[in-house]
Amino acid sequence: MSKMLTLSETVAWLKENDDFLILTHRRPDGDTLGSAGALAQGLREVGKSAYVFYNPETTPRYAGFVEDYIAPDDYVTKNIIAVDTASADLLPKNAAVYKNSISLCIDHHKSNMLYAELLFLDADRATCGEIIFEILMLISGSISSATAECLYVALSTDTGCFSFGNTTANTLYVASLLVEAGAPNKELNKLLFRTKTNARVSLEGMLVCGIEYSFDGKVAIASITLDMLKASDADEDDMDDIAAIPGSIEGVYVGITIRELSSAHDCKVSVRTRAPYDAQVICSHFGGGGHSQAAGFVAEKTIDEIKMELMEVLGEM
């Protein structure tokens, strides 16, 4: 059980302590890595020692934003901070040693499991980056261009460049201050949102050509087979937000993406819906969960088996 801190208590703790090690979550995204990089940079700028713990799952897309902050192997500290990480189980394997000794967690997930000794949680914030921004502004009163760049990565990637439903007035406001502070938004947007790899373009082409419509076009199902992944040479970065495609087609209320994982009998299913359809209800039939508009499940079945079962479930709705 964590002790809940206020924003100013969090700032006071950071000011009183030193030699920080910052942890990020598994399958690290722009928000956890950008928040970690920004916190390390911001703390260094006020004379502290701060490093980001190496996350072996970091993809090339984001590696460059944290490389200057990665802790050396012999770095020892008792001041461990986890950012954007709702549960100790979400830490990467190499961070398991820290699991029970995390001093402070800074998070925006309502579902936070209260695993850290101290917790600053603001579930009203769309991104963890917005919280780091507030903390750093209170610590030093300004934001450097290096910090602004990391935070812009956090805010923009977690909101699909401010297009997702989670984007708030505060997200846009903080983003404007980051650009003002020197975040190179033009270059970052080009890299993060307006560049597709050959592999992604190829995979999207195959996915789109194979979409099957049913229930008068209200349901669209896309499949991603291991063969498609091999043929397109797509990696995990190339899969980013790809499950949104079927649900983004006009007239589609239920967009489903079925992806083969380790074999043809091991699939991950992502369901995106618009009202009155409820993704969570659909996925609960398969033991999965999520939110009303986006949910998922895994099944040890083939794509065709899953499609047939989905048709039955959808037919009864």
Place this chain on the structure above:
Amino acid sequence: MSKMLTLSETVAWLKENDDFLILTHRRPDGDTLGSAGALAQGLREVGKSAYVFYNPETTPRYAGFVEDYIAPDDYVTKNIIAVDTASADLLPKNAAVYKNSISLCIDHHKSNMLYAELLFLDADRATCGEIIFEILMLISGSISSATAECLYVALSTDTGCFSFGNTTANTLYVASLLVEAGAPNKELNKLLFRTKTNARVSLEGMLVCGIEYSFDGKVAIASITLDMLKASDADEDDMDDIAAIPGSIEGVYVGITIRELSSAHDCKVSVRTRAPYDAQVICSHFGGGGHSQAAGFVAEKTIDEIKMELMEVLGEM
């Protein structure tokens, strides 16, 4: 030759006059229509009569945002305002009658042709909507949710949901105030940026499958034939930003889209480049123009003829 106004002179002119008719430009986009709708709404809220002149080229995507403001056929006034329109030649055909009697132009295009009697021009603004925001704030001190919705359409569509290189800190700041004022950004983003028509998805699939790479993958050429348009049932709205696709592929420095217009011998070519390649230089060989990163030309030649000529020009660069 226009008389240049300051912001406060523009506000004073709007306060002193009444019965406004607001003109938008040909092939109207979200910025011209959103700016016109917001200006009409904002002026009405301070007791003025204000209408938007019907633009016959308005597409279904944007029609709903201005329908409440369209002027009746018998509306007569001498206070004509053009928004986001750099030249009188860019007015739709049915507005030709007003060409020489435009009282005020509000614009952000550096290339403004000074055709209106009075002009407020702020070329530092990414969107005309940001200027309308400033004007309305000075007129009434606040923004209603109806005005905020129109302005959000203007800002977001002209910047690709804040992802294009023209997005400034001011764009993001004004957007945050619009969301604060009640602009339903979640619903608008879903409609404007996260929904694709069947036709668009189908056309994109065909376009992507047909991309030809040359010069070690540095050049990507996509073609859009009349047959493809017919097969996909795509309309003008479906073409929005489609020319960005070839240039958005990793490793591509020159992205070219060739589109058949009225026949196979009548093509429009869009060129998008990254440094050191210059789109304007490439297009100048064909009598076209534009900016260093985005330019275009039209040619009475077939797609294959244009491709061959482009190869020659690019081979010499």
